[in-house]
Amino acid sequence: MNFNVKLARAALFAGTALVALPVLAQEAQLPPRLAMTTYDVGSSGYAQAVALGKAISDGYGISLRVLPATSDVARLLPVKQGRVDLALIGSEAYNAYEGTEAFTSPELGPQRIELLAGANSSNCFTLALQGDGDVQSVEDLRGKRVGWVVSSPALQANVEAFLAFGGLTWDDVEKVEVASFGASWEAFLNGQVDAITSLSTTTFATQAAASPSGLKWLELPEENTEGWARLQEIKPQFAPRTATVGPNMSEDAPVECAGFPYPVVVTYADKDPDVVYNTTKALQEQFDAYSQAESGLAGFAGDRQNFQWVVPYHPGAVRYWKEAGLWSDADEAHNQALIERQDVLSAAWEALAEEERAAMWPEARAKALADAGL
Numbered sequence: 001m002n003f004n005v006k007l008a009r010a011a012l013f014a015g016t017a018l019v020a021l022p023v024l025a026q027e028a029q030l031p032p033r034l035a036m037t038t039y040d041v042g043s044s045g046y047a048q049a050v051a052l053g054k055a056i057s058d059g060y061g062i063s064l065r066v067l068p069a070t071s072d073v074a075r076l077l078p079v080k081q082g083r084v085d086l087a088l089i090g091s092e093a094y095n096a097y098e099g100t101e102a103f104t105s106p107e108l109g110p111q112r113i114e115l116l117a118g119a120n121s122s123n124c125f126t127l128a129l130q131g132d133g134d135v136q137s138v139e140d141l142r143g144k145r146v147g148w149v150v151s152s153p154a155l156q157a158n159v160e161a162f163l164a165f166g167g168l169t170w171d172d173v174e175k176v177e178v179a180s181f182g183a184s185w186e187a188f189l190n191g192q193v194d195a196i197t198s199l200s201t202t203t204f205a206t207q208a209a210a211s212p213s214g215l216k217w218l219e220l221p222e223e224n225t226e227g228w229a230r231l232q233e234i235k236p237q238f239a240p241r242t243a244t245v246g247p248n249m250s251e252d253a254p255v256e257c258a259g260f261p262y263p264v265v266v267t268y269a270d271k272d273p274d275v276v277y278n279t280t281k282a283l284q285e286q287f288d289a290y291s292q293a294e295s296g297l298a299g300f301a302g303d304r305q306n307f308q309w310v311v312p313y314h315p316g317a318v319r320y321w322k323e324a325g326l327w328s329d330a331d332e333a334h335n336q337a338l339i340e341r342q343d344v345l346s347a348a349w350e351a352l353a354e355e356e357r358a359a360m361w362p363e364a365r366a367k368a369l370a371d372a373g374l
Contacts, residue, residue, distance in 0.1 A: 033065075037079065052297070054289075067084065072153060087266050087267070112342060115309075118306060121296045123245045124199070125260075135218070139167070149179075155181060165224070199296070200249060217248065273316035273319065276314045344369060
């Protein structure tokens with residue numbers, strides 16, 4: 001079911017607007033210093049991380065530093081090493097958990113990352129298109145210039161999935177290499193590319209909508225089930241979403257595109273459960289202080305959480321969501337199944353010698369999952 005539909009039903013059942021949860025008995029108790037990695041300066045992820053950081057720093061008199069990083073691995077490695085507490089990221093959470101894309105390197109593999117919370121908003125992911133161009137559907141992208149973010153296999157795969165929706169591949173378009181997400185928008189604004197992957201609420205999109213060329217969004221109609229099957233074969237974390245938040249979209253002019261919790265706040269499984277519990281609580285206690293700072297942040301509301309996504313929740317976070325009365329038996333069963341899958345992936349990775357991983361991991365991963373019935 002479209003997550004927006006489930007969300008609407010939940011809101012209708014509750015009979016209230018989507019809001020953060022009421023503060024539980026005791027205020028969150030946080031360490032004096034926390035740090036969080038996120039995306040490039042200028043991205044929506046960076047703006048969201050800064051807003052969260054300020055709200056939590058001001059709310060509890062602590063320091064929460066936001067550290068931008070240009071690649072999927074660079075955003076998670078400091079957390080793995082214990083130098084940073086959290087990461088505010090997107091679809092690379094799934095790739096890290098699964099040991100795919102950037103995380104197939106012999107020194108990396110599947111990462112034992114776990115969620116605190118995710119933002120399920122009314123924005124979405126798709127391809128941003130030049131507003132004065134002639135692209136109306138994926139098929140129209142054949143021969144067009146499409147941005148390839150060198151530093152981000154996750155963003156590369158986004159484009160691959162959107163192309164697959166219309167039966168195209170990277171071979172059907174002109175690949176234009178750009179250094180980072182921010183650089184892809186610079187190329188777009190300079191007219192050097194016809195399409196790039198983006199979240200609809202990034203600040204760059206607002207600039208593009210006001211530019212001489214303008215901005216429009218690639219539609220991914222939910223009724224095209226074959227297209228969605230091809231898309232989800234590449235990006236299982238995506239689901240159909242009808243977006244209303246972003247430049248050139250609204251309640252009166254919605255866009256059918258792709259959604260998943262974005263951003264998500266993650267850490268590693270060995271992170272102190274008390275720190276995770278209190279940080280998760282802080283995200284709810286300070287909701288009113290940050291939720292208006294960037295449109296996507298409203299998705300962190302307690303009643304917008306999707307506890308059955310593709311990455312497990314950390315025990316410290318589960319403790320909070322249980323206390324809040326939102327964690328169900330079905331959520332627990334789903335979470336345990338994801339942890340079991342994580343165990344299978346980790347065991348398969350460790351069974352390979354480091355020099356074997358580059359060549360043998362894809363086959364070993366597939367076999368391990370199949371043998372486990374996953």
